[in-house]
Amino acid sequence: MDGQIAGFDLNKVGADFIENPYPTLHALRREAPVHENPDGSVFLTRFADVQKVYQSRDMLSDKTEAFGEKFGKCPLGHHHTTSLVFNDPPYHTTVRRLISGAFTPRKLAEFEPLIDQIVDRLLDRVGAMGRFDMIEDFAKVLPTEIISFMLGIPDDLRPKLRGYSLAILGALDPEVPPERMAEGNAAVEEFAAILDDLITHRRANPEGAAQGEVLEALIFGEHDGRRLTQDELIQNCIFLLNAGHETTTSLVGNAVGTLLDNPDQHRRLIDDPGLITSAIEEFLRVESPLQIGNRLAGEDIELLDRVIPKGTYIHTSIAAANRDPAQFPNPDRVDLGRSPNRQIAFITGIHVCLGATLARIEGRIAIGKLVGRFPELRADGPRTRLPLARFRGFTALPVAIT
Template sequence: MNIFSEAHRRNPYAAYARLQRESPVLRDSATGLWMLFDHDSVKRALHEHETFSSRLSPPGNQTSQWLVFTDPPRHTQLRALVMKAFTPRVVANLEPRIRALAHELLDARIESGGLELVEDFSLPLPLRVIAELFGVPAEDRPRFQDWSDVIMAQGATLQGGEAQARVQAAFSRVTAEMNAYLQDLAEQRRSVPRDDLLTRLVEAEVDGERLSADALLGFFQLLLSAGHETTTNLINNAVLCLLEHPDALARLREAPALTASAIEEVLRYRAPVQFMFRVTRRDVTMHGQVIPAGSMVLPMMGAANRDPRRFQDADRFDITRNPNPHVAFGHGIHFCIGAPLSRLEGRVALGVLLERLKDFRLASDAPWEPRQAIHVLGPTRLPLLFTPSGRAIA
């Protein structure tokens, strides 16, 4: 089994089900990676940060400043500072603007009766939201897409060699560009504060500490890459799920109040992020196997969310599922800090799509191409045909 093959990444769930039965803890002989497939093991690896460390990035590498690659006490300090600025109220107040942006993107394509969902809608929407969060001028938005593509390319392979060296060189280049750009923008906010996330981040203080320039850049890179990629795939996967389950689509059109519940089921059924990375600090026994200290471990969240021991009819797509204890956004101290924003964007985007597009369907029967990063699930392109619907007066 090659979990990184295109066929597997398009639909990994039959393999997940077999492995949950036969080998819920598996060492891949080709890569040396340990993979965890059942819900309890995945949740344990995500929760027990003292055993399963997130410190995967070498000291001195810019990604070592990313929240997801830190352990306590540094993680605790960084998360407290970021949460001081990135509050639930800040996210909730974005809803009208997210809806307006979603309508604007569809306005450009609605009369044609067709759109490329990724390029025309699901990719630019979260990027525009992030740009507006940071108060970035409209003319600078294209740079965000370029930067995001380079950052996500780091997750396109686990192998070394020349290709990986080129990816790392490109990341170093854009890191320098992003740092210069962000520090200039931050200095502007220190001189003339504005009502945006960047102002709150540069002003945030906990116990006398503020975000360093490296930490600020790290959060910016994380939000621009992981935050954008997760939401793009959430929107794409929601459309795929509904197309594959027309009864659910019909019910959702009749009962839009189920949209939030439907988004949760998409997160479970087709998790945008399929696995995370951890490294063991000590020998640990799981399902009778000893994972040695220093081993790279992949908690397979996509598999855990289909574990029949945790979810009734786990392979059934049910937009009314309750409870729905999925781990699509992780678990424990590293629970995704951007989860409320991604959920909001997914809910608003899906609602607008259902409102504006009648009878949408795939424009091609060809298998879709998986996105670049190997740890995510979703299509690179998704052409749709539809019957235009009217624009609601907001």
């Protein structure tokens, strides 16, 4: 890999990179840690640089200009430029404050019994199946149920959510073929129509909310005397639903993939279930579900020995930062007891993942119970990867437990 990295173009990565990006990321970190892509954007692979960008208030998330060029005027462009994650203060602050009330540790603790219950039910079902798909039959069900519960999405709509989510988030990849763009636009439109009805109904019946506390907070909450408009509500609910389940599905799927590839660590977790909390941190580090982030330099920024000028697009490799040997000794080695482990799968700074605590709880309960109940878990056929560079996970992961 050494010496071949000068021509690397993040906008044109191939299937090999998607299958296993780590050798390329290590080579970039060694040879060109502040790598310039042919389009003038830079790609960062050192932990220190990625962290510096996330912690600077001058590095902006607003994507109006970039997405204007990428999407033009279409539902996808409108959705992504309205969600909190691609905005800066003050709009970002307003939406974040409204959502964060529903994600306090106390509120989340209330979800633990529900998560326990859903996981037990799923494990009973896969236990009876004997052979099953870890993604379809287990990993994707739990986060969809939880986030749908939080937003009050009716049962019959829940199975559609992952399709919408993949279509909408998939359009964020550096290169998007026209058919994928069309799928993404259709998904935003369908999803928005469903939420429009749901929000209108909830507005008219505020007292009828047995579920969906987050939706209540968003509809009726105010920050600095401002409420969200119906459109802002719809777009941020779409984002929350997507953010809340695709990445968590990957956390669980990637954790299982990692255990199957590292039988010594699998055995270690079976023998010492108390390792589960640090194991989740290690799964997040070695196979980060969200691999690449972006910021726009709102001011010049010094990275390594270079000044990156204001106006430059910066791509942050979360995956490479989490395997930087300067931060994590022996970074490619999976060590479920790794300590310290200051992985940044949820990033740092003002956009730090709002669902990090929830995702950790879901991961801990799902993987902890799965490993405890089915120690004989093994691979049962070839896996299929999500065909995306930005998100790392599987679309199929066949396993057997008998």
